[in-house]
Amino acid sequence: MTETVGVLAERIAGQVAGWGPARWxxxxxxxxxNTRGEVLYELVQHLADLCAELEERPRRTVPRLGNDYALPDQLRVVAADLETAGPDAATAADAVDALREAHRVIFG
Incomplete structure (x- = not known):
C-alpha cells in the first residue's frame, strides 16, 4: 500500500495530539x-509552500501560534489543502518524503 500525504499527516498528528508543553x-x-515543535512547524510550512506552488500563488508564512497544541491541526489542514490541489507525482513524492523525514526526526 502506498502511503499518501493525508495518511502520513494523520499518523503524525494522531501521535502528537496529546503531547504536553514539555514534550513539545x-x-x-x-x-x-530543534525542538519537536520546531520540526513539526517546519513540516507544516514546507507543505504549505508546496501547495502555494501548485496553486500558483505567493508563499505565505504559516502563523506560529502561542503554543504547539495547534500544530497537529495545522498539519491536517495543510495536508488536506495539498491533496485537494492535486499534486503531480514529483510534488507528492516531495511531500511524502518530508513527512517521513519529520516523523523520523520527531520520534527518533
Whole structure:
C-alpha cells in the first residue's frame, strides 16, 4: 500500500495530539537542536509552500501560534489543502518524503 500525504499527516498528528508543553519543547532525538515543535512547524510550512506552488500563488508564512497544541491541526489542514490541489507525482513524492523525514526526526 502506498502511503499518501493525508495518511502520513494523520499518523503524525494522531501521535502528537496529546503531547504536553514539555514534550513539545524537548529536543528532537535525532537533530538534538530543534525542538519537536520546531520540526513539526517546519513540516507544516514546507507543505504549505508546496501547495502555494501548485496553486500558483505567493508563499505565505504559516502563523506560529502561542503554543504547539495547534500544530497537529495545522498539519491536517495543510495536508488536506495539498491533496485537494492535486499534486503531480514529483510534488507528492516531495511531500511524502518530508513527512517521513519529520516523523523520523520527531520520534527518533
Amino acid at each position: 519543547r524537548s529536543a528532537s532525538p535525532v537533530s538534538g537542536t
